[in-house]
Amino acid sequence: MKATVLGAGSWGTALANILSHNGHETTIWGRDSSVVRAINSNHVNAHYLPDAELSSSLVATDDLEAALSGADLVLLSVPSRALPELLQRALPHIPKQSLVAHAVKGFIRPDNRRVSEYIGTMLTDADRRLAVVSGPSHAEEVVREVPTTVVVASRSQSTAEAVQDAFMNAAFRVYTQADIVGVELGGTLKNIIALGVGLADGLGLGDNTKAALMTRGLAEMTRLGIALGASPLTFSGLAGIGDLIVTCTSAHSRNFRAGRLLAVGLSLEETLAKIGMAVEGVGTTFAAAQLANDLGVEMPITRALQQVLEGTCPPTEAVTNLMQRDKNHEMEDVGQSVIAQTWELM
Numbered sequence: 001m002k003a004t005v006l007g008a009g010s011w012g013t014a015l016a017n018i019l020s021h022n023g024h025e026t027t028i029w030g031r032d033s034s035v036v037r038a039i040n041s042n043h044v045n046a047h048y049l050p051d052a053e054l055s056s057s058l059v060a061t062d063d064l065e066a067a068l069s070g071a072d073l074v075l076l077s078v079p080s081r082a083l084p085e086l087l088q089r090a091l092p093h094i095p096k097q098s099l100v101a102h103a104v105k106g107f108i109r110p111d112n113r114r115v116s117e118y119i120g121t122m123l124t125d126a127d128r129r130l131a132v133v134s135g136p137s138h139a140e141e142v143v144r145e146v147p148t149t150v151v152v153a154s155r156s157q158s159t160a161e162a163v164q165d166a167f168m169n170a171a172f173r174v175y176t177q178a179d180i181v182g183v184e185l186g187g188t189l190k191n192i193i194a195l196g197v198g199l200a201d202g203l204g205l206g207d208n209t210k211a212a213l214m215t216r217g218l219a220e221m222t223r224l225g226i227a228l229g230a231s232p233l234t235f236s237g238l239a240g241i242g243d244l245i246v247t248c249t250s251a252h253s254r255n256f257r258a259g260r261l262l263a264v265g266l267s268l269e270e271t272l273a274k275i276g277m278a279v280e281g282v283g284t285t286f287a288a289a290q291l292a293n294d295l296g297v298e299m300p301i302t303r304a305l306q307q308v309l310e311g312t313c314p315p316t317e318a319v320t321n322l323m324q325r326d327k328n329h330e331m332e333d334v335g336q337s338v339i340a341q342t343w344e345l346m
């Protein structure tokens with residue numbers, strides 16, 4: 001297979017490295033010619049993954065048209081805010097029969113569309129060709145061949161399985177899924193909660209608080225997911241709770257680290273500059289809060305975080321506000337009827 005990865009940041013580099021190691025003729029496109037030169041001559045991406053020696057057969061280029069020529073599989077891996085511009089430039093050169101996958105964990109502003117929804121409006125035959133790669137997978141560990149599991153979702157089973165085959169190896173286990181909406185939303189919404197858990201960590205709150213944020217975070221991720229057409233079961237899989245756990249607990253997570261920096265008093269601007277890489281959770285918090293508002297979905301953690309990011313509520317006050325909300329039933333609508341039945345029987 002001839003594979004082309006668009007985006008030479010942490011994740012694009014790690015995924016291109018897998019494809020190349022798996023024996024596919026792989027090209028990675030990046031806009032920074034110094035990164036391209038370093039990959040070709042030294043097999044290293046010094047800015048994003050300085051400690052990794054990349055496959056010697058991985059070819060890098062800054063020529064988009066040449067990168068896409070004859071590609072069987074095109075993988076888009078840039079931050080969500082960069083996707084519209086890149087796609088605009090890439091589309092005329094994407095071969096008509098190629099499979100198109102993306103590994104982006106964010107919404108496309110200003111309409112807050114899912115990435116596959118956005119790509120689908122422009123790509124011919126999108127239902128057959130389009131796939132999403134998501135799951136608990138930090139690039140820094142993937143390049144070290146730390147055992148990792150991800151999921152590929154597509155409306156087409158054969159496309160999901162073709163992408164699964166392309167990436168699967170002894171250290172990178174790939175599952176398939178049909179719920180493209182749920183897989184995309186799980187990977188996107190967990191970044192909000194990772195920011196929140198990072199904040200809690202930076203404020204010196206305890207493990208109880210972090211577990212509460214993750215669990216109640218998953219509940220509100222699932223609620224929004226259902227409202228947007230996802231299967232609730234997907235949130236108990238790799239793209240849901242799996243990615244939530246890794247992002248909320250790993251020192252590799254840029255979202256978790258950004259939360260910690262905000263808690264110790266850095267401004268949002270200072271925080272983003274210090275991380276120096278994609279922190280998708282920031283834009284996602286605003287996008288999800290807007291979607292929740294439009295759809296009438298309760299997302300208290302997301303709303304609290306939005307206020308912290310806007311600077312309208314200090315983090316400690318946001319925690320107090322969350323704790324002092326009206327009392328509630330844990331399992332909400334569906335759970336309540338089940339529990340009520342049990343209580344009646346007793």
Ligand SMILES: NC(=O)C1=CN([C@@H]2O[C@H](COP(=O)(O)OP(=O)(O)OC[C@H]3O[C@@H](n4cnc5c(N)ncnc54)[C@H](OP(=O)(O)O)[C@@H]3O)[C@@H](O)[C@H]2O)C=CC1
Nearest residue numbers: 008009010011012032077078079082104105138139277278
């Ligand atoms: N890192 C990870 O472990 C994982 C990341 N993801 C997701 O992958 C996506 C990409 O993130 P990641 O690789 O980590 O981000 P990074 O910050 O590591 O890298 C971003 C890359 O995108 C490039 N880029 C930025 N703007 C543009 C543009 N307008 N046109 C072309 N290229 C551009 C950057 O180029 P330049 O250097 O020139 O600025 C850089 O190569 C995100 O949605 C992220 O959530 C998903 C799973 C794991």
Ligand SMILES: O=C(CO)COP(=O)(O)O
Nearest residue numbers: 135136137138253254255
């Ligand atoms: O999505 C990721 C791991 O699965 C990467 O998370 P961060 O963007 O927070 O580093």
